Amino acid sequence: MPIGSNTLFQNYFSDFKNYDEVLKSNMSINPNWEKLLSNLTQMGTDNLLAKQNEINWLMDENGVTYNVYNDPKGMQRSWNLNIVPFLIHQKEWETVKKGITQRAELLDLILKDIYGKRELIKNGIIPQEVIFAHRGFLRQCDQIQYKTAKNLLIHSADLARGPDGRMWVVNDRTQAPSGMGYALENRYSLSRVLPNVFQDINVKQPSKFFYEFNQMLIEAAPQNKNNPNIVILTPGPLNETYFEHAYMASFLGYPLVTGNDLVVRNGKLWMKTLKELKQVDVVLRRVDDVFMDPLELREDSYLGVAGLLDVIREQKVAIINPIGSGVLENSGLIPFMNAICNYFLKEDLILPQIASWWCGQEKECDYVLNHLNDLVVKRIDRSNRENIFFCEFLDAKAIETLKKEILATPYKFVAQEKISFSTAPDFIEGALEPRKVMCRTFAIARNDTYSVMPGGLVRVAAERENLFVSNQRGGVSKDFWIVTDDPQTNIQNYSWDSTCRISISDINDLPSNTAENLYWSGRYLGRALVTARYLRMVLNRMNQGQYNNRKSESKSLVFLYQSITNITSTFPGFVGEGSEDILRNPLKEIISLMMDEKRSGSFAQTMSSFNNSYYSLRSLWSKDMWRVFDGIKKLWRKFKEDDDYSIAELIKLLDRIITRLIAFMGLIEESILVNQGLLLYFIGLQTEQATMTVAKCRSLIVFNYEENLQYDILESLLTSHESLNIYRYSYRSHLSLDNVINLILLDKEYGKSLSYQIKRIQKDINRLPHSETTLNFSTCQKYIAEANNKIESLSITSLLQVNDDGTLRENLDEALASLSKLLHKTSLAISDTYFNHSYQQKQLVNQNFPLA
Structure with missing residues (x-):
């Protein structure tokens, strides 16, 4: 299919600078994309514009957001989904899938080794500074044992196509990888708005992956419980991906909790409910490592649970992923990954990485300093979103400042080859434009191996020549298709094994x-x-x-x-x-x-x-x-x-x-x-x-x-x-x-009278869970009963009486003041009885977790 036959490609390239997913070097269209582009072309530009507006409306209507701090447009920014999906053929995906599986296996072995025997350091495979200088290494997690075959239960990899045409690994996400929920919503939305675009294209659905994801959560529970209590731990509504936390909680049917909902008692983790404490077996966390336990980690954290690490040590609760896994989000490991792969698996990496030099080695540091203008420099630990230095854009003063920083603490820096990732078509104002893309896919532990999501989340650079691919910088997303020659149902069917899950059944589980x-x-x-x-x-x-x-x-x-x-x-x-x-x-x-x-x-x-x-x-x-x-x-x-x-x-x-x-x-x-x-x-x-x-x-x-x-x-x-x-x-x-x-x-x-309202409040309060050891009314029951008795005892004649000077109905005023006070006391009693989150534990010794 020649490019000239497709009007959407008008002015797609002014010159051929990058590897493009659609166009070959001879400007013909990649056969894998032909049917998709044909479907889009048949729709016509006007229809595509209308459908893109419909997608934008649907994202807005469904409240799909990505929180951006200090955004002048407001924190809850609408999620952007482009109408043109990103696709890879199943034949190529099989290689990527094997590479992701290998990488997840390797990172799991590294995690076990770092907090276990530390053979990699002892045998000189990796320098100790790469691990111990990284904020993600938590000595409090040393030697913790887990019941699951894999320690790393969820792995996310950012992929981009390199200059050789192969998919390269750019980043690993191992603490609390985000994006699954957004990927699922992208597929739902595109399927709803553009069912025709799937016509005659066999797109693999992620149904089986999410079924296995749910099974993984269930099977992670200690003592192999059939119906474990599983919760999703969120930092709260201000977190940038809070929409996804709520989305996944709703999708899976598990309670969404904050740190204040949980407490450690008698060596176990419990969820505070209205009636009692309910033991928690599995926590799918979206809170970063150091905030998970204020007793042993960040003492100023209100996001985690005091004493949690001790419960983990006793294998009374499963945390997914384990606390301390953030050490794997470490660009300092990249130069040594192939050696690590050979050491553990006796094979080379399947997926290539960016050529990287760790500055903690003298020879590599000299090379970096002598070629700085041609490199991209990162700190090995970017947990606080430290800057990436694209040195070609720095002036002489900034280069000298960076050199001094590297020389002062060379073990904190990694330099990487500057490469240009591939572009893919984005539908912009009625035409297709090439935009740099980065793909994120997910692997979950299943038995002795990993299961890889067929597709994932694709992020797109906001501008045509933009090097950055980031939601924080205003990027958009794409649906990620794995296309195959085998017929697919294209029906998304998500169901769980009802014998192996538990949901919030009543108010006692809230x-x-x-x-x-x-x-x-x-x-x-x-x-x-x-x-x-x-x-x-x-x-x-x-x-x-x-x-x-x-x-x-x-x-x-x-x-x-x-x-x-x-x-x-x-x-x-x-x-x-x-x-x-x-x-x-x-x-x-x-x-x-x-x-x-x-x-x-x-x-x-x-x-x-x-x-x-x-x-x-x-x-x-x-x-x-x-x-x-x-x-x-x-x-x-x-x-x-x-x-x-x-x-x-x-x-x-x-x-x-x-x-x-x-x-x-x-x-x-x-x-x-x-x-x-x-x-x-x-x-x-x-x-x-x-x-x-x-x-x-x-x-x-x-x-x-x-x-x-x-x-x-x-x-x-x-x-x-x-x-x-x-x-x-x-x-x-x-x-x-x-x-x-x-x-x-x-x-x-x-129904709008005060008498009716008070009676309704009393009836509903009586339905709340109350302590079985309390023989008499609870405090809130007592106050609302008093208010009900008060209003039932009132008479019109008494309320209408005025005072001596004829200006005020004192009986009415006193009755209303009394009722107001009783309603206020009832509310306070409800809060004291059911919503008391004031219990806090603090460290006896300050733990220093520097932010810089």
């Missing part, structure tokens, strides 16, 4: 941090909805007030402004010092309450808190929920770009946010069962709504107003409570205070 986030997501959602409705009601009153100059209307607005401050606790606001000036321009204050995230109690801060609690629960929520939630964020972000807000625009914004919040509330009940944790969300939601109901009533109806003013206030309360229509339907009368109090506070059948 990790404590997950439980807490469920509770607070309910509270923040309730607060956001009530606040939005109240602000909308006030803004609507303001809008009407522009055409209505009745005295009572202006008075009621002042009371409503002041109630906003009281309900949201955004003091001083409309009631404190300087309130007279604020009342002259109330819209400015309301805009601040809506949009200022830094202001405590503001609607924006509530939404931000809700965002944080929601994102921590990514593994539980459905894609529909993410779409609704992401729609709120987009709406909010777009609105904030405009700094000239009118009352009508603010009302429109709140209308749309309220609609989406209600949709979100409905979808929650479709995503998780009540006995799997939804109960905690309900308790949080009802607690916040009850608290806000009390706050509204205290702000609006404890004062005794004149008749016209009281009518306006009562109508405002019912409107903000979304209860005006049901009031009219129920009472069919003029608004009266006794009927409003009965409906909003005392009606036991009305």
Whole structure:
């Protein structure tokens, strides 16, 4: 297939600089790519552009993100997937697969040796500085034994095609390799948007690999448990690949936990649940080595579990991969890998590496210093993302500085030959452009060998001539195809052996941090909805007030402004010092309450808190929920770009946010069962709504107003409570205070009444796990029962009584204040009983793990 017959290749190369995956040196197209390019060409440029936009939309809608710290576009950057996949034929892949298997076997042997007999150092195969000068070597892990045949259970290799046309190994990832989840999502998304592109192309599916991955986790458990308790340990939502942590937890069906969810007791690792401690058998970790145990490693770490290493030594828990495996992510090993391979396996490396020189050897160091401009220099340990020095781009001063650094500590540096990796086509603005690519694939331990994923994750340089291939630098990704001549089903079927796995079956299996986030997501959602409705009601009153100059209307607005401050606790606001000036321009204050995230109690801060609690629960929520939630964020972000807000625009914004919040509330009940944790969300939601109901009533109806003013206030309360229509339907009368109090506070059948909310909270709290040794009510049961008894004892007659000067309904105020206090005590008791993460252990001796 000549290049001229494919319009997508117009201006693909101005000159032939690099090895290209598609084009041969005679500018003909690689036969392996012909069918794919034919399928893409038949779709046409316009259709491809539309499909690329659809992929972008789908990634956004599904909430596929890659967190980038200090990114001006926001930390949660959307994941980018290019419409053109990357492919390798099965015949070539067999060689790559053998090479990856060999390399994983070799790295496993190196890991065992480093923390075992250390024959490689004793026999002079590798210099000791390569190991001991690397931050990944942890002496605390020395001589630890593991029950599994392989110590290294997951290995990830970054591959790129070298100038000789073969796939070369660029990097090894052995601590907590990332990318599996992104690779899986890439395949799902491309299959959904572009099913036609797979037509007549036999693409191998990764179904078997993920089945084996799950089996590997199960079989790693100590004592060969049939139903081990497996957890996925994440640093938390701020981690750059947190989406993948949540994605894999949801995909595999295992709890996603943080260090605070786990604790060591009696020589075993336990997960804190609402009722009791539950023993953990296997931890698939995404936390780096030195943060895993603050007792023996980094004492300032809050990401790991104090005492964990001791449990590992006693073989009471399996950690995947073992703590200390980061020492293998060591560019200082590369110059010695072939010698190591010959020593252990009596054979040469199958996959080539970049020519490398370790500067700890005098001859090699001299060569590096004399040829620095032609080399790429790295530190042997880049665990803190130290710079890579592309010396051809450094000026004379920078070169001299680098030479001094190398001479000062030569054993810390490795220099590598500068080579140009291959390019592959990327669909950019209606045409194909060559972009440098790097492939990441995965190997997992299976019995006495390794199983290699058919494909993986491909990352693409952001710019046409860019040397860097990095997500942090704005790169994009591709689906990675292994194509074969044998027919493939192209159906992705992922199923596990149900006799050999365990899932979260009920609320007793819920990790404590997950439980807490469920509770607070309910509270923040309730607060956001009530606040939005109240602000909308006030803004609507303001809008009407522009055409209505009745005295009572202006008075009621002042009371409503002041109630906003009281309900949201955004003091001083409309009631404190300087309130007279604020009342002259109330819209400015309301805009601040809506949009200022830094202001405590503001609607924006509530939404931000809700965002944080929601994102921590990514593994539980459905894609529909993410779409609704992401729609709120987009709406909010777009609105904030405009700094000239009118009352009508603010009302429109709140209308749309309220609609989406209600949709979100409905979808929650479709995503998780009540006995799997939804109960905690309900308790949080009802607690916040009850608290806000009390706050509204205290702000609006404890004062005794004149008749016209009281009518306006009562109508405002019912409107903000979304209860005006049901009031009219129920009472069919003029608004009266006794009927409003009965409906909003005392009606036991009305779902939005305070009485109903408190009764619902009590019912749900009684369903929580309680200690079997407790004969009486728990503290939270006691407080909510007291609140329920309190509201049941109230009478309309007593609540309507005013004080001697006729200004205040003291009985009503005292009752509401008492209920507010009891709700607050109930919430604190729930936190103290179920969400106590305060227990910490610290080292008796400081461990020094330098960052530089």
